[in-house]
Amino acid sequence: MRTIEEIKGRCFITEDGHWLWKGALRPDGRANIYAPDYTRWQGDMRTQCGTRAVWHCMHRKPVPEGYRVFGTCTEKACCNPAHVRCASEEDFGLWMRKNGNYKGKTNRILANRAIGRKRSVFTQESIAYIQTSDKTGRALARELGVSEASVSKARRGDIVVFAGAAGGMFSGLIQRGAA
Template sequence: MRTIEEIKGRCVITEDGHWLWRGALRHDGRPNIYAPDYTRADGGMRTQCGMRAVWHCLNEKAVPEGYRVFGTCDELACCNPAHIKCTKVADYGAWLQRTGKFKGQTNRILANRAIGRQRALLNQEQILYVQTSKKTGVELAEELGVSTSVLSKYRRGESIAVRADSGLFSALIAGGRA
């Protein structure tokens, strides 16, 4: 596909203006289009995400560094240029937050929880030690190699992201047997 007309020809046009791609789809339902890629292939033909392919066909230039091409409608397979936007990554994040596009999606919630567990600085045993210790926050911070603000959060019970050493519900199960 070298032009928008070729892409449009492979789409079903709906009453509400969506161009639904009839060709190959990616695992997540977005179009997979063979088109010029000015960002990674200097205009050479390459398989890429449909929204990005449409943007490249329209603009015939690379996506600027720090920018992201995304669809603004709810149809993953939509290739309508009016439904595609290219903005700074920070603006994309602000748009996601403002629209709530991914809010409540279980797979994203679970992924964010997993990220939080990986970022946790202390495991469950260390948190219990911090919460029951008579030592000062400064002493514990030096001993455990974390900041005093992190320790304060753990002592107040604010930081609930913990590494699950034996599985997600291991603490609940162990607590039930005691």
């Protein structure tokens, strides 16, 4: 496929404007199109994701560094150029957040929990130090470089410390126990 017209010819056009690819699909359901790849292969024909192939056929230039080509509709196999967008990684993230595409996805929830655990400044030792210290919450917060609210939560036992950054989905429940 070298032109948008060729791609359109291999698609089923729906009433609401989607161009659903009738050819090969990737395991995730996106179109798999043999088209010029200006980003990685200087315009040589390569198999690539449908949205990227459409963008290359439309613009005939590489995707800029730090940018991403993605579909803006809910149909993964859609190849309509009006539903294809090229944006910076930051804009893509904002668009994903605005549309809630990752909301409720277990793998994203687990990934965000793991990130939070790696960023945590509390260890079992620091929690024990806070709970046994005679210092005020304000003094401990200044000493440890955390907020007073965090010190208060640690003293109440509301902060759960995980052994290492890894942990399963229910590791917080197991660590805390049923009191």
